[in-house]
Amino acid sequence: MKLAEMKEGDRARIVRVTGEEPVKRHLGALGFIAGTIVRVVGESYGNMILAVHESRIAVNDATAQNVEVANV
Amino acid sequence: MSKSVKIALAGNPNSGKTTLFNAITGSEQYVGNWPGVTVEKKDGILAGHKDVIIQDLPGIYSLSPYSIEEKVSRRFLVEEGPDAILNIVDGTNIERNLYLSTQLAELGLPMVMAVNMMDVVKKNGDKIDFEKIARTLRCEVVGISALRNEGGMEAAEKLVEMAKKAVVEKGPDKLPDVPHVFSGSVEHAIAHIEESIQDKVPLRSIRWYAIKVFERDREIIKKLDIGVGEMKHIEEHIRDCEKELGDDAESIITSQRYEFIKRLMDNSLTLNENRKGKLTLSDKIDKFVTHRILALPIFILSLCVMWFLAVAENGPGTVLTDWANDEFLADGWHLPFTAHACREEGKYKGMAFEDAQGVFAKKDASKSAWEKAYLEKVNEGKAGDAQVEEMPEEIDEQIAATIVAKDVFVEDEETGEPVAKEDNEDEPDLWDVDYAAYKEAAEWEEPDPSNFGVWVPGVGALITSALEKAGVNDTVKSLVVDGAWGGVATVLGFIPVIFVVFFFLAFLEDCGYMARVAFIMDRLLRRFGLSGKSFIPMLVGKGCGVPAVMAARAIENERARRMTVILATFVPCGAKTVIIAMFAALFFREQWYVAAMMDVVGIAIIILGGIALKKTRFFAGEASSFVLELPAYHMPTISGVWHHTWNRLKGYILKAGLVIFPACVFLWFIMHFDWSMNLLADEEIEKSILHDLGSWIAWLFEPLGFGSWQGAAASVSAEIAKEQATATLKLVTVGMDGVSSGAHIQNFFAAISDFPKLAALSFMMFNLFVPPCMVAIAVTFREMGSQKWGWFAVAFQLFVGYVLALSVYRLGVLFAGGGFGIWTAVAILVDLWCIWMIVRKGYGK
Numbered sequence: 040m041k042l043a044e045m046k047e048g049d050r051a052r053i054v055r056v057t058g059e060e061p062v063k064r065h066l067g068a069l070g071f072i073a074g075t076i077v078r079v080v081g082e083s084y085g086n087m088i089l090a091v092h093e094s095r096i097a098v099n100d101a102t103a104q105n106v107e108v109a110n111v
Numbered sequence: 112m113s114k115s116v117k118i119a120l121a122g123n124p125n126s127g128k129t130t131l132f133n134a135i136t137g138s139e140q141y142v143g144n145w146p147g148v149t150v151e152k153k154d155g156i157l158a159g160h161k162d163v164i165i166q167d168l169p170g171i172y173s174l175s176p177y178s179i180e181e182k183v184s185r186r187f188l189v190e191e192g193p194d195a196i197l198n199i200v201d202g203t204n205i206e207r208n209l210y211l212s213t214q215l216a217e218l219g220l221p222m223v224m225a226v227n228m229m230d231v232v233k234k235n236g237d238k239i240d241f242e243k244i245a246r247t248l249r250c251e252v253v254g255i256s257a258l259r260n261e262g263g264m265e266a267a268e269k270l271v272e273m274a275k276k277a278v279v280e281k282g283p284d285k286l287p288d289v290p291h292v293f294s295g296s297v298e299h300a301i302a303h304i305e306e307s308i309q310d311k312v313p314l315r316s317i318r319w320y321a322i323k324v325f326e327r328d329r330e331i332i333k334k335l336d337i338g339v340g341e342m343k344h345i346e347e348h349i350r351d352c353e354k355e356l357g358d359d360a361e362s363i364i365t366s367q368r369y370e371f372i373k374r375l376m377d378n379s380l381t382l383n384e385n386r387k388g389k390l391t392l393s394d395k396i397d398k399f400v401t402h403r404i405l406a407l408p409i410f411i412l413s414l415c416v417m418w419f420l421a422v423a424e425n426g427p428g429t430v431l432t433d434w435a436n437d438e439f440l441a442d443g444w445h446l447p448f449t450a451h452a453c454r455e456e457g458k459y460k461g462m463a464f465e466d467a468q469g470v471f472a473k474k475d476a477s478k479s480a481w482e483k484a485y486l487e488k489v490n491e492g493k494a495g496d497a498q499v500e501e502m503p504e505e506i507d508e509q510i511a512a513t514i515v516a517k518d519v520f521v522e523d524e525e526t527g528e529p530v531a532k533e534d535n536e537d538e539p540d541l542w543d544v545d546y547a548a549y550k551e552a553a554e555w556e557e558p559d560p561s562n563f564g565v566w567v568p569g570v571g572a573l574i575t576s577a578l579e580k581a582g583v584n585d586t587v588k589s590l591v592v593d594g595a596w597g598g599v600a601t602v603l604g605f606i607p608v609i610f611v612v613f614f615f616l617a618f619l620e621d622c623g624y625m626a627r628v629a630f631i632m633d634r635l636l637r638r639f640g641l642s643g644k645s646f647i648p649m650l651v652g653k654g655c656g657v658p659a660v661m662a663a664r665a666i667e668n669e670r671a672r673r674m675t676v677i678l679a680t681f682v683p684c685g686a687k688t689v690i691i692a693m694f695a696a697l698f699f700r701e702q703w704y705v706a707a708m709m710d711v712v713g714i715a716i717i718i719l720g721g722i723a724l725k726k727t728r729f730f731a732g733e734a735s736s737f738v739l740e741l742p743a744y745h746m747p748t749i750s751g752v753w754h755h756t757w758n759r760l761k762g763y764i765l766k767a768g769l770v771i772f773p774a775c776v777f778l779w780f781i782m783h784f785d786w787s788m789n790l791l792a793d794e795e796i797e798k799s800i801l802h803d804l805g806s807w808i809a810w811l812f813e814p815l816g817f818g819s820w821q822g823a824a825a826s827v828s829a830e831i832a833k834e835q836a837t838a839t840l841k842l843v844t845v846g847m848d849g850v851s852s853g854a855h856i857q858n859f860f861a862a863i864s865d866f867p868k869l870a871a872l873s874f875m876m877f878n879l880f881v882p883p884c885m886v887a888i889a890v891t892f893r894e895m896g897s898q899k900w901g902w903f904a905v906a907f908q909l910f911v912g913y914v915l916a917l918s919v920y921r922l923g924v925l926f927a928g929g930g931f932g933i934w935t936a937v938a939i940l941v942d943l944w945c946i947w948m949i950v951r952k953g954y955g956k
Contacts, residue, residue: 058736059736061177062736062738064173064175064177064361064365065172065173065177065178065738066738067361067362067365068172068173068175068177068210068211068365069172069207069738069740070206070207070210070369072362072365072366072369073366074366074369075369080390080394080397081394081397081398081401083401083402083403083406084403084634086630086633086634086737088397088401088630088741090394091207092204092206092207093203093204093205093206093207094204094207094740094741095393095394095397095740095741095742095743096738096739096740096741097626097627097630097737097738097739097740097741098736098737098738098739099633099634099736099737101736101737102736102737102738105736
């Protein structure tokens with residue numbers, strides 16, 4: 040499942056991050072790596088606010104399409 | 112004498128780094144730029160320790176070369192080599208923050224980890240075991256609260272002690288004691304890499320370098336210059352790991368780092384169970400602020416607040432600006448609450464100061480108009496040297512009785528038009544003055560401001576009176592007052608509005624709202640090649656282009672930042688509003704919409720220019736991803752916002768002073784002297800150097816409809832400061848006497864074109880949309896970070912302004928029946944080319 044398909048309030052575990060190398064690296068530093076639990080705090084027109092560790096990260100639709108997740 | 116200690120302050124964005132920096136350095140800060148890039152570089156002296164320099168690094172998440180900030184930081188850490196690292200960590204988000212800490216620890220420098228926001232951690236009921244973290248990461252750990260100014264100094268002082276001790280005990284060539292965070296096979300490969308690079312790097316940081324080589328970090332590998340055979344050997348080890356772990360080397364390092372941190376946290380962090388998964392207050396606010404329907408109205412509301420604060424009539428920005436320009440820097444002002452109606456016996460008794468000034472202006476106008484008419488009559492038929500130039504003591508009653516000065520008026524300073532009647536705004540207030548009226552008018556003396564309240568003289572007035580007291584001649588007085596002081600006052604006059612805007616922006620940034628704005632606006636602005644953060648500079652641009660260009664700094668994406676710098680100044684700024692106001696009053700009284708249209712044209716240029724630029728090679732490429740941390744909302748501290756505001760304002764004042772001051776002196780000089788260095792009177796401006804310079808380039812403006820030396824001189828002088836266009840135009844269009852300077856300008860445009868309104872519109876639009884004033888251009892060059900891009904911006908703006916004026920004039924003339932000429936054809940061809948640039952397929956598509 041793609042992160043982009045999740046709804047507000049959903050929780051999931053990251054399986055894989057794909058996409059351009061620099062963005063992937065940046066996401067990795069922010070904690071977007073296989074195994075991390077993310078929660079969708081807010082969603083608006085496909086753009087999302089995610090809870091990762093204790094921080095809130097805003098990503099757009101295109102970025103959310105590059106993150107594969109699985110239900111917990 | 113002891114050597115000074117250099118400490119690097121490093122940490123994640125939003126970890127409270129700036130607050131800590133301000134708290135431990137106090138006011139001793141130096142702000143500059145990192146070499147070659149537009150990332151702010153700040154350092155300061157540790158309070159109470161003259162020999163300790165704190166180098167504030169940009170907020171970063173990692174030491175990989177993802178962003179300019181990360182590159183700058185790691186270059187400083189590994190190449191310039193600080194003596195110690197002060198790592199600030201957000202205690203409420205410690206897991207993510209430790210990702211950077213583990214990398215910093217690998218550099219092998221003495222390090223203190225300052226765990227910030229301990230007050231919040233305690234309030235949340237969480238517990239952090241500093242001992243365990245310290246033991247695992249081989250550094251000191253201290254709890255602090257930067258916001259409450261608790262613990263920061265202690266942490267810094269502890270680090271200074273460690274650094275001084277480390278210098279004595281071990282140099283850079285000692286193997287450090289650093290944490291080993293990776294699994295067996297990775298550690299094995301790293302050990303091999305360490306072996307092959309041990310002669311090329313300082314030993315204390317060998318582990319950091321080895322890990323970077325393992326990650327295949329191009330910059331580091333190139334720098335270390337590892338031999339081909341050696342590299343092949345290393346590459347084998349890396350591939351073995353990748354095969355075993357089923358991932359690429361970089362991801363392996365990232366994952367294992369996080370796994371290591373997780374193990375550490377399992378042992379040392381106890382979260383309050385009741386808090387898990389619950390929405391924080393910040394999340395609840397975001398439910399509204401980033402709501403799909405409410406987000407935009409809330410944003411627009413915050414814009415309105417800023418608008419009100421900065422540029423609205425009667426808003427604090429305008430009130431402060433008016434006070435600064437018209438009172439503080441000019442003649443003077445009455446202390447607040449002391450202003451009262453005149454109590455002294457005399458003509459002004461019972462009048463308020465403003466009314467008294469209005470009355471005196473009319474009396475003064477009557478007096479000088481009648482005197483002029485009288486002298487003309489007396490001088491009739493007399494030879495040049497027999498003419499009387501000043502009013503004689505004895506007035507010839509017989510002649511005087513016949514003199515009536517017609518249509519006397521007071522001129523409005525801004526528009527150059529006669530002031531309107533009190534009861535009818537459309538009709539100019541004109542009156543006739545006969546001898547009796549003159550005698551009455553001559554009795555009025557200028558109202559003494561000190562009769563109307565406690566009067567504080569303005570800076571301009573003080574300078575003038577000081578010069579008069581010193582007895583300098585009129586030339587020097589004019590140079591100092593009109594030339595030098597005029598320029599400085601222009602710069603100072605804009606400070607209030609800039610201050611208000613900066614203060615409000617600093618508040619929005621510090622409380623966390625700005626990150627949300629970027630998130631909300633990104634969707635829309637992306638289409639024009641801009642970023643969510645481009646909106647703020649354009650907003651600021653309504654007030655002044657200089658802070659607008661500087662505000663573009665916050666945009667990380669380089670393409671979007673450059674584009675924002677190029678486009679932001681198309682929004683007509685406060686100074687340009689002065690030009691618009693004058694032309695609207697002189698030429699477009701019936702076309703009320705012309706003034707408002709200028710804002711629309713500005714926005715249209717930004718949108719269309721953005722689309723066209725995005726299709727060029729330089730700005731092509733989709734920045735398709737948007738990733739931004741949203742810090743938790745919090746109340747900013749006044750001192751934090753103040754520091755933020757002042758740091759930006761200081762830059763503006765210095766820059767503007769250095770550029771505008773000499774430019775104004777130069778302009779005054781070429782206006783008042785001819786080539787033989789003779790001082791000229793105001794009426795002799797046609798002999799001035801300015802006249803000749805204007806004539807040489809006048810042909811450039813011929814296609815635009817104002818190809819005369821006056822139009823050229825006014826347009827070029829507008830580059831010093833935009834409102835100079837109106838001031839210069841008034842000075843260079845002297846002609847027939849007895850009419851207002853506004854009428855001179857109208858006559859001037861009527862003389863140079865059969866379509867004066869179109870020529871005026873062309874002149875106005877040219878000055879609004881060509882490159883902004885030279886201060887803004889200077890800032891553009893700095894923010895672009897390279898001469899090439901600075902020139903690109905100026906060339907683009909010049910092109911837009913020129914083509915716009917050309918099209919408006921030539922196509923306007925065509926439609927008005929003025930015929931088709933070579934320039935009409937050029938205008939149409941260039942316009943077609945512009946349309947093609949906007950609608951064509953983008954580069955690489």
